[in-house]
Amino acid sequence: MFEEIDDETGELVVASLRAAAESVTEPADVRGRALASLGAWPEPWVDALIWDAASADDRELRLAALAAMANSEDERWLEEVVPHLASDDPEFRYWAAYACGRIGSESAIPDLAALLDDPDVEVARAAVGALGDIGGSAAIEQLSEFLPRAPEALRPIVEEALEAARAEGSSFFTGLLP
Known part of the structure; x- marks a missing residue:
């Protein structure tokens, strides 16, 4: 993401995002959005x-941490992300599923499969998208088994996710973001 702009502009953007994310005077949603954007930036700070x-x-900051972990696409965050798939809060389940899809680890497939029948349709949709992004035979199997019982509104999305799962290197979930 940051590679697409010149170095000077990139440094200004990162500095502004860092200032917003670290600010104690900015509202949590502003700090969270800045943090989520910085997730793709591979720096120790x-x-x-993200850990903080x-x-x-603050709930908003914890959700932003999941979004930042997703944007990092780094498997080392998986241990932190996967437990949120079982959260009582559907927004945490949603962002954890999204993060699993962006991270792309097949080890998350069983936990994601459990969310296909989630009572919150957005969580189920996120699980479908994540499985589509992860791809491979295990994800295809889970999506294929889910398709006949999927709610009518989700069936086209499941079919698209199956296509993406079968296509090497596709990114299905990006188009599903609200």
């Missing part, structure tokens, strides 16, 4: 911000 947000009392 970004990791420290992941353990914050």
